[in-house]
Amino acid sequence: MFTGLIQAVGRLVDRTPLGGDVRLRFTVGVMPFGDVQLGESIACNGVCLTVVAFDTAHFDADVSTETLALTTLGALPVGAAVNLERALRVGDRLGGHLVSGHVDGVGAVAAVHDDARGQRWRFGAPKALLRFIAQKGSIAVDGTSLTVNAVDDAGFEVMLVPHTLAHTGFGTMPTGTPVNLEVDTVARYVARLQETEGWA
Incomplete structure (x- = not known):
């Protein structure tokens, strides 16, 4: 779950086709990222994605054909800005509203x-x-x-x-x-x- 309070603006820096879907790489901007873990969720323009690789300034996420077809990520150009938010932790303030990261x-x-x-x-x-x-x-x-x-x-x-x-x-x-x-x-x-x- 997310709050809808954007933590940073990152950018899409790479799009790699993999077996019919794609792997996307994003910069993290100023988003707190020191404790990131493999498998955690990050919302990218409101789409909940799973971190499959990362370094100190980037993370990669695999994006399914369903997500590519039903969200803006399918046509997002390399270099485009993206709103980023890490998943809500128990005990965090809920300043926005409950957001699932499942685009309608x-x-x-x-x-x-x-x-x-x-x-x-x-x-x-x-x-x-x-x-x-x-x-x-x-x-x-x-x-x-x-x-x-x-x-x-x-x-x-x-x-x-x-x-x-x-x-x-x-x-x-x-x-x-x-x-x-x-x-x-x-x-x-x-x-x-x-x-x-x-x-x-």
Whole structure:
């Protein structure tokens, strides 16, 4: 599990095809990394990946064909910035919201407007996900925990404060960029319970 509070911006520095899927190598930026272990989980743009090799400044992760097809990692170019977060430890503060690292769909940056010292961002989203997105609810966009300001039948809107713009990949992201979306876990389970009501 993750919190959606980005610890560093790294970069994809290598993509190696291996037996039909790929191994990706990322730099870790300023993310605390001295106690990393093989097999631990790191969220890369909101996608939970397993560390299969590492050194003091990089880690490698194998990415399945499913993940390549259903997230932005499949088309991520070498050199691209990525939001990074190590897995939540028992006892850590939960400053964002519970994020699983299991991407529900891919959206895109639709519009960006300055708003005082921050920016108002609008994202397009798949219609199948919009039923899980609520005003003042939480959503993870490229792994970043954000609060939904507004939602309609085509997408949703959030506010990005200066800290978020400075410490995530959003600060250099142009309109049209695809993004990974993970809806709030509670919303997903409430919807599932409503679908199965009366099964018992």
